[in-house]
Amino acid sequence: MKTSAVIDQLKRRFPNEPEYYQAVQEVLESIEDVYNEHPEFEKANLIERLVIPDKIHSFRVTWVDDKGNVQTNMGYRVQHNNAIGPYKGGIRFHASVNLSILKFLAFEQTFKNALTTLPMGGAKGGSDFSPRGKSDAEIMRFCQAFVEGLWRVIGPNMDVPAGDIGVGGREVAYMFGKYKKLTGEFTGAFTGKGIEFGGSLLRPEATGYGNVYFLNEMLKTRNIALKGKKCLVSGSGNVAQYTCEKLLQMGAIPVTLSDSDGYIYDPDGIDEEKLKYVMELKNIYRGRIREYAEEYGCKYVAGGRPWGEKADIALPSATQNEIDKEDAEKLVANGIFAVSEGANMPSTPEAIEVFQKNKILYAPGKAANAGGVSVSGLEMTQNSERISWTAEQVDEKLKWIMRNIHENCVKYGTENDGYINYVKGANIAGFMKITKAMMAQGIL
Ligand SMILES: NC(=O)C1=CN([C@@H]2O[C@H](COP(=O)(O)OP(=O)(O)OC[C@H]3O[C@@H](n4cnc5c(N)ncnc54)[C@H](O)[C@@H]3O)[C@@H](O)[C@H]2O)C=CC1
Numbered sequence: 001m002k003t004s005a006v007i008d009q010l011k012r013r014f015p016n017e018p019e020y021y022q023a024v025q026e027v028l029e030s031i032e033d034v035y036n037e038h039p040e041f042e043k044a045n046l047i048e049r050l051v052i053p054d055k056i057h058s059f060r061v062t063w064v065d066d067k068g069n070v071q072t073n074m075g076y077r078v079q080h081n082n083a084i085g086p087y088k089g090g091i092r093f094h095a096s097v098n099l100s101i102l103k104f105l106a107f108e109q110t111f112k113n114a115l116t117t118l119p120m121g122g123a124k125g126g127s128d129f130s131p132r133g134k135s136d137a138e139i140m141r142f143c144q145a146f147v148e149g150l151w152r153v154i155g156p157n158m159d160v161p162a163g164d165i166g167v168g169g170r171e172v173a174y175m176f177g178k179y180k181k182l183t184g185e186f187t188g189a190f191t192g193k194g195i196e197f198g199g200s201l202l203r204p205e206a207t208g209y210g211n212v213y214f215l216n217e218m219l220k221t222r223n224i225a226l227k228g229k230k231c232l233v234s235g236s237g238n239v240a241q242y243t244c245e246k247l248l249q250m251g252a253i254p255v256t257l258s259d260s261d262g263y264i265y266d267p268d269g270i271d272e273e274k275l276k277y278v279m280e281l282k283n284i285y286r287g288r289i290r291e292y293a294e295e296y297g298c299k300y301v302a303g304g305r306p307w308g309e310k311a312d313i314a315l316p317s318a319t320q321n322e323i324d325k326e327d328a329e330k331l332v333a334n335g336i337f338a339v340s341e342g343a344n345m346p347s348t349p350e351a352i353e354v355f356q357k358n359k360i361l362y363a364p365g366k367a368a369n370a371g372g373v374s375v376s377g378l379e380m381t382q383n384s385e386r387i388s389w390t391a392e393q394v395d396e397k398l399k400w401i402m403r404n405i406h407e408n409c410v411k412y413g414t415e416n417d418g419y420i421n422y423v424k425g426a427n428i429a430g431f432m433k434i435t436k437a438m439m440a441q442g443i444l
């Protein structure tokens with residue numbers, strides 16, 4: 001297998017899908033040597049079967065807005081691979097959603113889920129619907145219409161969606177309600193549900209908490225304490241909020257947050273009280289991060305990203321490709337020594353090259369942000385057993401999973417000079433598990 005040849009072929013077969021090629025290329029480059037040691041993989045044409053999704057469902061979503069206008073959006077579910085468990089992955093509602101983005105996310109999810117130690121395959125879905133400025137009633141009608149297109153291809157043993165950008169507890173609840181009504185069954189067909197109807201404690205917190213646990217494991221390899229370290233966090237949604245919460249609990253100091261309009265820099269640190277304000281602003285009033293700067297009198301940069309501010313650690317938690325080469329160079333020049341990705345693929349390949357060349361502790365999203373889907377997996381277990389674990393029980397399991405992922409990255413990613421290449425480690429560890437399962441199950 002030669003990565004460049006596989007990518008060229010994907011470009012011919014699936015034109016105009018840059019995010020998808022980007023995600024596939026990163027994985028193939030790091031597994032190429034291991035793959036080529038196994039002629040049986042080539043004989044089974046494992047590469048094409050691994051990079052091309054099992055199934056892609058697409059459907060029109062028709063709904064009525066508050067003014068009575070009939071609106072249409074596109075809905076999708078990319079079921080990438082179910083070799084190790086039912087398809088599993090979030091739903092994204094954002095104007096930018098297209099098949100390239102969902103295919104990259106479903107591909108990444110497959111490797112991430114393999115790392116969690118839990119039996120979950122990979123999928124991702126979503127719509128080009130923008131929740132921005134929509135009323136609660138419009139969100140509900142849209143979610144219900146979306147599930148009308150989706151419900152036949154999901155289920156607790158088939159495919160279990162959850163949240164992602166633009167989809168949180170409110171949207172999951174509306175989708176779950178509609179699914180329940182259509183099927184007449186109360187099953188764990190979604191995760192991220194409310195606690196009252198089968199959700200797991202700590203699922204909302206899990207991605208952000210898990211990322212900080214993973215970061216802490218990386219810091220330990222260099223005997224660095226997290227306490228007192230200044231952190232650049234991007235985004236201000238679910239992942240960013242709970243990343244800040246755990247950073248504060250562990251004595252670190254988050255100093256930035258952002259949204260698609262710009263970023264705030266608070267040199268005094270975003271403390272518990274200010275974080276509570278952000279949570280209310282974003283989760284209840286659905287406001288803009290600019291309002292934080294107005295409330296607390298700090299710097300706001302319209303249209304900017306926080307990567308030029310001085311700090312010790314960066315935790316990108318907004319969206320894909322939000323750190324480019326220039327941003328990465330700024331981060332390194334400012335003395336950042338660790339980057340742990342809460343978002344999926346937030347760094348471009350050129351940015352990753354800068355981090356690795358400079359021997360920065362760099363954790364790709366598929367390892368560092370796996371805490372969210374891990375607790376989703378734990379929610380599936382609790383639903384199947386019809387039990388609920390305490391927050392302490394879930395947190396213990398989450399910590400164990402993040403430590404385990406870190407150990408696997410060290411096992412497969414340590415280079416001759418001792419530098420831990422977490423990209424290589426995560427990709428090889430995930431690849432070995434998925435391919436073993438695919439080989440055992442025959443040609444499908
Ligand atoms: N929610 C979860 O459990 C998990 C989420 N992720 C990833 O974390 C990232 C954030 O997701 P959530 O916090 O769940 O979503 P969210 O919808 O709660 O928050 C998204 C944040 O990103 C910002 N954002 C979105 N598009 C942007 C753009 N083009 N430029 C700048 N900012 C932008 C939004 O303003 C918002 O602050 C995404 O990459 C997602 O795929 C990864 C693992 C699990």
Ligand SMILES: O=C(O)CCC(=O)C(=O)O
Pocket residue numbers: 088089090091109112160161162163164191344369370372373374376
């Ligand atoms: O909890 C899940 O199933 C999905 C989480 C997710 O979308 C992700 O890990 O990117």
